[in-house]
Amino acid sequence: MGPLLFKEVYSTSILAFAVAIGALGAALFFGLAQTLSIAGNQMPYIQEIPAVYLQILPYVLTILALAGFIGKASAPKASGQPYIKGKR
Numbered sequence: 001m002g003p004l005l006f007k008e009v010y011s012t013s014i015l016a017f018a019v020a021i022g023a024l025g026a027a028l029f030f031g032l033a034q035t036l037s038i039a040g041n042q043m044p045y046i047q048e049i050p051a052v053y054l055q056i057l058p059y060v061l062t063i064l065a066l067a068g069f070i071g072k073a074s075a076p077k078a079s080g081q082p083y084i085k086g087k088r
Contacts, residue, residue, distance in 0.1 A: 029065065033058035 037054040040046040046054070 026065075030058055030062055033061045 036046075037057045040049065040054045040057075041051070
């Protein structure tokens with residue numbers, strides 16, 4: 001295994017780990033919102049909110065979280081440039 005191949009494998013595994021952590025965080029966020037919508041009927045201040053609002057809460061929070069992250073996304077550096085093998 002040459003040094004270049006090792007760097008590619010290592011960077012790919014780091015990226016996969018970062019994506020997995022992000023997916024885990026998103027799942028926990030949605031699960032927390034889902035739990036709040038289910039158990040909200042037994043919480044003192046939340047039980048006054050109509051049930052339909054509690055049921056749509058996880059989806060609204062997910063859309064708001066996605067809207068917040070979209071503004072931070074940036075295009076790749078080589079966007080619009082043709083790929084020529086061996087040039088980079």
